[in-house]
Amino acid sequence: MPAGLSIPMGLPAIPWPEDNLYSPARAELGKLLFFDGRLSANGVVSCAFCHEPAHAFSASTPLSRGVNGKSRVRHAQTLLNRAWGNSQFWDGRAATLEAQIASPLTNPDEMGMTTDGVVQKIRSIKGYGPLFAAAFGDSAITYDRITKAIATFERTIVSGNSPYDRYLAGDKSALTKQQKDGLDFFNKKGECAECHRGPNFSDEKFANLGVGTDRVNPDLGRFVVTKKRSDIGKFKVPTLRDLAHRAPYMHDGSIKTLSEVLDLYAKGGLPNPHLDTRLVPFYLDEETKRDLLAFLDSLSGEGWQNITPPTVFPQ
Numbered sequence: 297m298p299a300g301l302s303i304p305m306g307l308p309a310i311p312w313p314e315d316n317l318y319s320p321a322r323a324e325l326g327k328l329l330f331f332d333g334r335l336s337a338n339g340v341v342s343c344a345f346c347h348e349p350a351h352a353f354s355a356s357t358p359l360s361r362g363v364n365g366k367s368r369v370r371h372a373q374t375l376l377n378r379a380w381g382n383s384q385f386w387d388g389r390a391a392t393l394e395a396q397i398a399s400p401l402t403n404p405d406e407m408g409m410t411t412d413g414v415v416q417k418i419r420s421i422k423g424y425g426p427l428f429a430a431a432f433g434d435s436a437i438t439y440d441r442i443t444k445a446i447a448t449f450e451r452t453i454v455s456g457n458s459p460y461d462r463y464l465a466g467d468k469s470a471l472t473k474q475q476k477d478g479l480d481f482f483n484k485k486g487e488c489a490e491c492h493r494g495p496n497f498s499d500e501k502f503a504n505l506g507v508g509t510d511r512v513n514p515d516l517g518r519f520v521v522t523k524k525r526s527d528i529g530k531f532k533v534p535t536l537r538d539l540a541h542r543a544p545y546m547h548d549g550s551i552k553t554l555s556e557v558l559d560l561y562a563k564g565g566l567p568n569p570h571l572d573t574r575l576v577p578f579y580l581d582e583e584t585k586r587d588l589l590a591f592l593d594s595l596s597g598e599g600w601q602n603i604t605p606p607t608v609f610p611q
């Protein structure tokens with residue numbers, strides 16, 4: 297593990313890419329760029345504008361609006377623990393965090409820039425030069441370096457050391473009786489761990505729960521990337537960490553509470569031609585629901601709360 301960065305318990309080591317290794321200077325530069333509204337066409341829409349730090353780096357509204365005020369079609373999900381993701385976006389269309397960045401930067405409905413435009417803008421801010429020198433060895437400002445710095449910062453947005461992590465590590469008193477009952481249901485009867493598993497509670501695959509399929513023009517999800525009919529309506533299995541801090545839920549932000557999410561699962565999802573066959577209805581009485589909600593609450597941890605938005609930006 298690199299000096300100057302501590303990883304909360306329960307998470308594996310951060311897999312730093314060979315061509316973008318961690319350094320404190322690189323993460324610090326990435327953090328400034330992430331929070332800097334000047335990377336957008338109107339000077340206000342930073343990455344943090346939609347991925348709100350106090351909301352576990354997700355949007356507090358179902359859908360976000362960018363520089364032109366137009367609503368996006370999907371919910372801006374949490375950026376917690378993305379370092380361990382196999383792909384980015386609800387449909388997995390970006391392979392890496394570095395590659396993902398072009399999308400929000402150049403989307404006219406998000407930050408509304410061009411990649412060249414962003415480079416020109418950052419170059420025109422004299423204070424950034426020395427920070428690029430500290431992060432990359434010389435003060436050249438390139439698009440590649442901008443994405444590398446932002447991605448490095450994103451890999452430091454982590455959540456671990458939750459009561460559940462402490463329980464797994466052997467502290468049997470870290471979970472209450474109710475939470476242990478909820479865990480049991482989660483793993484067995486509820487079959488939640490079929491998809492939500494591993495340290496990040498995601499198998500990194502895609503599944504169709506039917507959310508949004510009752511709309512007039514439903515979001516086709518993973519199908520848009522693969523063009524396989526069996527991928528219609530599939531979305532990436534999201535992490536379940538820090539759920540308490542990041543309502544609303546699902547790819548379209550259509551579900552307001554965790555209690556309603558559980559109701560959907562108890563019904564076996566929303567019927568549609570491509571519904572995942574692993575979803576089967578189950579009986580959810582009030583007590584089991586309380587157990588499950590208590591367990592999900594035990595997945596709230598720490599790490600990301602230590603990231604405070606910069607108060608001063610390079611000039």
Ligand code: HEC
Nearest residue numbers: 342343346360361362368370371372384385386387400406
């Ligand atoms: C206007 C709002 C908005 C802005 C600004 C924005 N994003 Fe997003 N972001 C979204 C939405 C909406 C999604 C989900 C889109 C999808 O999955 O198709 C998303 C998805 C992501 C994901 C995928 C996470 C995952 O779990 O797969 C990453 C990473 C990300 N954004 C990083 C960034 C970075 C870095 C910036 C700044 C360069 C940024 N975003 C700016 C709205 C925004």
Ligand code: HEC
Nearest residue numbers: 486488490491503507531532533534545546547561572574
């Ligand atoms: C077949 C795979 C699968 C199973 C089984 C499954 N989930 Fe999910 N879960 C998903 C997918 C995919 C999504 C996102 C769906 C979407 O946005 O349309 C999701 C979303 C969620 C969300 C919302 C998270 C967010 O960030 O918006 C919660 C909470 C959740 N699941 C909990 C559970 C619980 C509890 C169970 C067991 C009762 C369960 N899941 C079983 C695949 C699964």
